[in-house]
Amino acid sequence: MSKIEVKKDWQRFGKKPVFIALIFSVIFLFWTVFFVGFRNDHLFILLASLIAWFAAPVSRKIYADFSIFILYWIIYDSMRVYPNYLFNPVHIQQPYDIEKSLFGVSFGGNILTPNEYFAIFHSKFLDLLSGIFYLNWVPLPLFFAFYFYFKGYKQLFRDFSFVFVFVNIIGFVFYYIYPAAAPWYVALHGFELIPGTMGNSAEFYRFDALVGIPIFASLYEKNANVFAAIPSLHSAYPVILFYYGSKLKRPWLNALFVFFMLGIWFSAVYSGHHYIIDVILGALCAILGIVIFEVASRALIKKLV
Numbered sequence: 001m002s003k004i005e006v007k008k009d010w011q012r013f014g015k016k017p018v019f020i021a022l023i024f025s026v027i028f029l030f031w032t033v034f035f036v037g038f039r040n041d042h043l044f045i046l047l048a049s050l051i052a053w054f055a056a057p058v059s060r061k062i063y064a065d066f067s068i069f070i071l072y073w074i075i076y077d078s079m080r081v082y083p084n085y086l087f088n089p090v091h092i093q094q095p096y097d098i099e100k101s102l103f104g105v106s107f108g109g110n111i112l113t114p115n116e117y118f119a120i121f122h123s124k125f126l127d128l129l130s131g132i133f134y135l136n137w138v139p140l141p142l143f144f145a146f147y148f149y150f151k152g153y154k155q156l157f158r159d160f161s162f163v164f165v166f167v168n169i170i171g172f173v174f175y176y177i178y179p180a181a182a183p184w185y186v187a188l189h190g191f192e193l194i195p196g197t198m199g200n201s202a203e204f205y206r207f208d209a210l211v212g213i214p215i216f217a218s219l220y221e222k223n224a225n226v227f228a229a230i231p232s233l234h235s236a237y238p239v240i241l242f243y244y245g246s247k248l249k250r251p252w253l254n255a256l257f258v259f260f261m262l263g264i265w266f267s268a269v270y271s272g273h274h275y276i277i278d279v280i281l282g283a284l285c286a287i288l289g290i291v292i293f294e295v296a297s298r299a300l301i302k303k304l305v
Contacts, residue, residue, distance in 0.1 A: 017060065021053050028074075035081050045070070065149065065157075069142070072165045079172065079225045084179040085195055090227045092181040093191040099183075099275040115183035115272045119203060122270070124210060130267035131207030135215070137234045137264055141241050153248075159293070160244040167236050167289035174285070175228040182229040184272040199223025202272035232274040235282030236289075238264050243290055 025046060032042045049070065052063040084090075096113065104111040107120075141164065148157035184202035199220035201208065208214045238261035245257045265283075268274040274282075 017053065021050060025050070031078070036078055037080065045073070062149075066145070066161075068161050068165050069145070072168055075172065076168070079175070079228075083195075083227075084176045084225060085193070085227050087176045088179055090179040090181060090193050091230075092186060092193065095180050095230060095275055095277060096183070096186050096191075099277055103276045113183060114269050114276060116187070118270045119187065119272060122203070122206070124206075126270060127203075127206040128210055129263070130270045131204055131210075131216070133260070133263035133267040134204065134234070134271060134273075136260070137237055140260060141237050144241060144245060148244075156244060156247060159297070160240065163240055163244070163289055163293050164237070166293060167240060167286050168233060170289050171231050171233045171236065171282075171285050174231055175225060178230055179227040180230040180278075181227055182273050182278075183275055185226065187272060197226050199226055204271050204273075229274055230278050230281055231285040232268055232278040232282035233285070234268050235265050235274070235279040236286035239283050239286035240290065243286075 028042075028046055029038075032038045036042075049063065052059045054060070099113045099115075100111055103114055105114060105117045106112075107117060112120075145157060145160060145164075148154075148160060182202070184200050185197065187202075188200065189197070201216035201220045204216035204220075208216050238257065242254070242257040242261055246254050265279050268279055269276055
């Protein structure tokens with residue numbers, strides 16, 4: 001390619017977009033290669049970002065508007081750099097004992113946690129249903145983020161997106177304040193702390209067996225933080241979706257959001273990934289994030305007006 005052609009390409013993209021892409025790529029590669037540990041999904045994210053950025057002006061604008069979700073993923077992935085079990089003691093038995101005392105199930109002369117009960121009494125129907133629900137913990141909120149965006153509900157999209165990431169950050173902070181093991185960890189390892197333990201699909205192995213594809217096994221082996229059961233952010237997302245989705249004032253859609261929310265909550269416990277107390281605290285985490293954002297945004301609007 002001649003110097004003139006290179007110059008024309010530079011002018012077509014614009015100096016500023018090219019400079020932004022270059023800075024992002026260098027920082028992203030430096031961070032993932034030297035700190036996080038570079039993986040195939042990092043390469044995918046980088047290539048997809050660059051394609052969206054340079055494909056067309058409209059794709060660049062869409063990518064810029066949705067970049068807050070990329071930021072969320074980068075923050076979550078970066079938790080590998082300094083695991084929370086190095087920051088504070090991991091709570092393994094305490095959540096288990098609290099769950100038993102509040103929601104224990106009497107069976108065979110013993111008190112079981114709901115997770116332990118479902119590990120004994122389960123069905124293929126519930127295995128399949130819970131797996132389908134849990135696979136949509138991020139896709140469905142993202143789908144409606146796209147829906148809000150492309151249907152012209154720009155303010156609703158911005159509020160939803162910001163709160164989604166803000167609630168995650170609240171949850172991440174709590175992970176470091178109170179590292180906690182999931183029910184599946186207790187089932188496999190008891191109350192002994194084993195640093196560096198890999199993620200586990202828990203009872204979702206039955207879903208993988210039913211569909212014949214190791215979907216959950218491949219997902220959880222990439223888990224950035226095993227000792228991050230409290231609060232359950234899986235349980236927080238449908239609360240955020242319900243709140244902002246209800247602003248569309250469509251009863252059938254509200255019913256769908258409630259159904260999705262209850263399904264996620266049940267699946268979290270049924271699968272052995274969370275206690276009921278995790279689910280409750282996850283929902284409260286979402287409510288806290290929504291309230292803080294709503295109060296702060298109203299105060300800002302009032303100040304500007």
